[in-house]
Amino acid sequence: MNAAQQRGWMKFTALGIGLFGPLFSLGTVPALAEPARWSLDLLAWPLDGAQDYAADTTRFLTAITGGFLLGWGVMVWGLATRLHPLAPEPVRRIILAGLLAWFMLDSAGSIASGHAANAGFNIIVLLILVGPLWWPAREG
Template sequence: MQSTIPKGWIRWMNIVCGLFILYGLALVVMPAQVQDVQGAIYYNWPLGEDAYSQLTSIEHNYHIFLYGVIGGVLIGWSVLIIAVVNGPLQNGYRWAWQALVLSLVTWFVTDTLISLATGMTINGLFNLVSAVAFAIPLFALRPYMAS
């Protein structure tokens, strides 16, 4: 393991995870407000103007439930990434780098495929931005990982 791992990339990933934790908390703590903004974007953009307002109260409640679940998963995943980044990855363990890359690729492919298959291309764009935010530091750190 090399001791000269650039700390800037570690900080970068901590900041990205921090933003995901804040977003996850918003999904859990204020799902109705997030739903008003995000729902309008997700429904009105691909389905036509004002499609979001046509959802029933049962559909709105189900979305709030899903936001809570997604928020909890996002928080948990981000906490785990922070632990791996600030421990084994920062210490140059290649397995940590590989685990992060595999986890992110698995998430990106599955989430983006279902997003595109259901016409939610805006979520695919969000996924792309998120994946790039992690890919840049991970690929910059790859040469520093022990074999």
């Protein structure tokens, strides 16, 4: 993968992260919460309807999480489009470090909270979002 292709993957990663922000933020509005509720139910496998957004604290935490995800996605997009052309290897390492940090803490917290299935989902998401970013871009 060359540097231009790597930037394209970074943009894909940015969208993969950032689009979860608005999805989860919908959970703050009871009339629009179903996509967020379903996503949370999926991540807390099995799909059993046990997850809901009835508690104010859940909606509040979802608003914060949605904001962080959108902001993180925007940051990765900016790194890919504005800084990567100038410093491709440091940018790749920064994005990879952020993804690995998310993976480790999210998975550990999921397991500790009794939702180990989410750690399994996290492996899939990590592999998709990192993709070829594991390796430096080749010249050319």
